[in-house]
Amino acid sequence: MYSRRVLLASLIACTSLACLSTKAIAANAYPSQPITLVVPFQPGGGTDAVARSFAKAAEKHFPKGMIVLNKSGAGGAVGWKYVLNQKPDGYTLAIVTGEFVTLPLLNLFDRSYKDFTPLVQLNADPTTLVVHNDSAYKTVEDFLAAARQNPDGMNVGTPGTGAVYDVALSAFEVKSGTKVTHVPYPGSGPSLLALLGKQVDAVATSPAEAAEYVRSGKMRLLVVMDDERVPEFKDVPTAKEKGIDVSYGTWRGVAGPKNMPAEAVTMLKQAFEKVAQDPELIKSIRQQNLGYVYADGEAFEQKMKLETEGYSKVLKELDIK
DSSP: HHHHHHHHHHHHHHHHHHHHHHHHHHTTTSSSOEEEESSSSSSHHHHHHHHHHHHHHHHTTTOOEEEEOOOOOOGGHHHHHHHTTSSSSSSSSEETTTTTHHHTTTSSSSSSSSEEEEEEEEEEEEEEEEETOOOOSSSSSHHHHHHHHHHTSSSHHHHHHHHTHHHHHHHHHHHTTTOOOEOOOHHHHHHHHHTTSSSSSSEEOOOHHHHHHTTSSSSSEEEEEESSGGGGGTTTTBBBBTTOOOOOOOEEEEEEETTTHHHHHHHHHHHHHHHHTTTTHHHHHHHHHOOHHHHHEEHHHHHHHHHHHHHHHHHTTTOOO
């Protein structure tokens, strides 16, 4: 009788251990397939550059790999909606940008950061105004004089209606007493190509995204909308130096949809913390003249909350719609 009881207890114990082992294996299985990182803009811009640098640096932490998928349109909303329409299993994530905040406030995106799980911030860059090197506008004063002389007559490219650079341009107009025509493109890359082809008079973008063209002598920065000058372009004045009180820029990071499995969120945050602080990633971002900034998921979400409050106030004060 004793031996039979011992045998039964042993079988039950083994079965329980097997169940626990199976659960542990299942929990540790994520990710068991490649993770798709959706970029809501076309290739060639700063957002795409950050995404590809991040995906490459993440390879050592994600053996199955990370696939970058560009889905542009509506200032980023198309790509983010695509992510929200996928199963929230942790296998489809998004690169998020400052438009995460501005688009909902302008009623151009019917979701907000609250529908996502912020995972990590990787970058921050100011706004700049860039012209073709052949342009008659050699300084920001030249540009402003022409804009005042011919209201709405100057075409300025932006990465899309409601984009941070688009909003920054609107604020720049209000504060400088000028009026230009905004020409939206599906990202900074396409807008800069339009400027290269002289299809627009100027483009509102970031110094980093225009850097290659500036260094090759094809374009020229006129002004930076930030509190301080950009280290690489120290000869370019800030808007505030010219009496125009504007300081706007974008940021980039990674987020997933709400309701992802808790174990997936934990794993992603832990892994992304290591990826974000990888020297190779930092080097890659800075080599592309993009600003490197690290913040964990909680701090990143708090930043979105504060900027939503700040932009809401600014848009109302400047009557930007």
